[in-house]
Amino acid sequence: MIEQLTFAALSIVLVGSALAVVLSKNLFHAVLWLALALTGTAGVFLMLDAEFLAAVQLLLYAGGIITIVVFAIVVTERLVGERITQTNMRIGGGALVAAVMLGFIVNVLRKSLLPATRPEMPGDLTRVLGQAVLTRYVLPFELLAVLMLVGMLGAIYFARPED
Amino acid sequence: MGLQPYLILSAVIFCIGLFGVTTRRNTIGILLGIELMMNAVNINLVAFARYTANAAGMVFTVFTICITVTEAALGLAIVILLFRVRRTVMADHLDLLKG
Numbered sequence: 001m002i003e004q005l006t007f008a009a010l011s012i013v014l015v016g017s018a019l020a021v022v023l024s025k026n027l028f029h030a031v032l033w034l035a036l037a038l039t040g041t042a043g044v045f046l047m048l049d050a051e052f053l054a055a056v057q058l059l060l061y062a063g064g065i066i067t068i069v070v071f072a073i074v075v076t077e078r079l080v081g082e083r084i085t086q087t088n089m090r091i092g093g094g095a096l097v098a099a100v101m102l103g104f105i106v107n108v109l110r111k112s113l114l115p116a117t118r119p120e121m122p123g124d125l126t127r128v129l130g131q132a133v134l135t136r137y138v139l140p141f142e143l144l145a146v147l148m149l150v151g152m153l154g155a156i157y158f159a160r161p162e163d
Numbered sequence: 164m165g166l167q168p169y170l171i172l173s174a175v176i177f178c179i180g181l182f183g184v185t186t187r188r189n190t191i192g193i194l195l196g197i198e199l200m201m202n203a204v205n206i207n208l209v210a211f212a213r214y215t216a217n218a219a220g221m222v223f224t225v226f227t228i229c230i231t232v233t234e235a236a237l238g239l240a241i242v243i244l245l246f247r248v249r250r251t252v253m254a255d256h257l258d259l260l261k262g
Contacts, residue, residue: 022183094185116165151233158240
């Protein structure tokens with residue numbers, strides 16, 4: 001019972017803040033709503049017994065991404081002068097595409113057989129995750145490190161001062 | 164509670180993000196929509212990992228989180244560079260390649 005109530009509350013927060021992200025007129029407000037949505041997602045991760053992922057979600061997303069997005073808005077927004085509308089002329093088309101996609105996914109989900117109960121996890125999930133990353137998935141893990149290095153170099157290259 | 168509610172929640176968030184990507188004019192707004200979609204994918208991965216008692220889904224969630232952060236940093240670097248060159252970040256003003 002408690003589980004259903006928590007899930008319902010989290011769903012309302014998540015869907016509401018996600019709608020506010022895409023609909024709010026002010027981009028700053030959209031970013032703040034995104035922070036709420038990402039924090040709600042950390043709550044969903046906690047419900048799924050993934051404490052480590054919830055912590056990573058809060059640190060990297062709600063901490064890191066929100067900060068750099070706010071920074072980018074401050075750099076690129078013309079704070080004085082005319083305000084341009086934030087949405088284009090394709091609201092109807094976008095809503096149609098999203099609704100059709102949602103209907104399709106929900107239809108597939110209704111027809112498929114999904115597990116109704118949770119199996120017991122073998123031991124502590126964080127320990128299982130750490131062992132998996134450093135044994136079976138060590139090659140993708142190292143590739144990820146290379147990817148992040150390349151991404152960082154690319155970002156520094158893009159942001160170099162004009163010469 | 165079964166797996167289905169989690170998947171439906173993630174599908175709803177994914178479609179809201181898709182709506183944001185298709186309707187925002189500001190490039191940063193489009194990036195916010197992509198973040199929402201990535202987030203929905205993460206919920207999906209963790210839910211499947213939990214309900215099949217398989218840690219692979221969680222490992223891949225760690226990977227997607229890192230890739231999303233890299234993508235956001237690079238995307239915003241491109242946006243800032245774009246603003247420096249064109250003085251605008253509105254996607255429908257960036258039509259230099261249009262014939």
